[in-house]
Amino acid sequence: MEDEIARRAFTRLFPEEDCKYSFRVVYTGRLKDYGANVSFSSRSMEFKLSRKWYGISEEIQMGIMQELMLKILKRKKKSLYVDLYNNFVKNLHLAVPKNDVDPFLQQSFERINERYFLGLVEMPNLVWGRFATRTFGSYDFKNDRVTISKVFQDIEDPVYLDYVMFHEILHKQRKFFKSGNKTYYHDKRFKMLEKVFEDGERVEKELGRVVGGVKRRRTIQKKFLGWF
Ligand SMILES: [Zn+2]
Structure with missing residues (x-):
């Protein structure tokens, strides 16, 4: 399920490493649109994603999770999924409703x-x-x-x-x-x-x-x- 998306994001980012983490993914209405964050310990990572992420393609969700993983683990690595995520954000404006114009x-x-x-x-x-x-x-x-x-x-x-x-x-x-x-x-x-x-x-x-x-x-x- 959702938690599995995070696990797959990890194993595809670090295919040569054993994964010692347990993962949890929660969708919440409390974050800004398309916002996301992660809290972590040495054994677990919990991702909170804005509700807007629910139903977005798994590859793109993996991209945002991988970006957060790289940040907290202070690692650098190229990833197709992170690129996908960034392109998604760059094109979001096309789909966003323009109903708030002063x-x-x-x-x-x-x-x-x-x-x-x-x-x-x-x-x-x-x-x-x-x-x-x-x-x-x-x-x-x-x-x-x-x-x-x-x-x-x-x-x-x-x-x-x-x-x-x-x-x-x-x-x-x-x-x-x-x-x-x-x-x-x-x-x-x-x-x-x-x-x-x-x-x-x-x-x-x-x-x-x-x-x-x-x-x-x-x-x-x-x-x-x-x-x-
Ligand atoms: Zn500026």
Whole structure:
């Protein structure tokens, strides 16, 4: 059964080794879509997989399990299954429903898509995150979703939002590449492509200051409200 998938993942990854582990696989609704983790001791490995994994082909599930095994055992090894898993993740966006699109963010997406991607990028889910002043945005491959800090709701000039949107959409387009157990997102080519954004260096420099301004205004407002 499911536990057997984990055992097979191990024996195919390390065919020359005796397997001293017992395996358990649990599907749970508590993890992010297509998330997974493993807890282990010297004799056992327990894999928790998001419910979304249930029913996905066994080879691909073996890939995610092997990737986790390599991580916890600190080993390096090539595996067809791990490659399959990574390709699966890279193509997930095609199947993910796009039903979570904020209209304000959509406008920003459309501006940069027209201007820098010839309108060729398929729109991802676009949502507001927390009021974060350090991480401005992120892209989640598994949900095909861009999350943008609420800070940008308070910045009038749209160029800053567009700059962050551009960065995240580059992630969607460029995906990631793996070398050993490491995943790279901001490789050399990514940084080169990032330079295409018009006036990007100036915008990047100003961004910290502009966000700092919003933060200050917000603290003052809060204090003011506190007096009444
Ligand atoms: Zn990034």
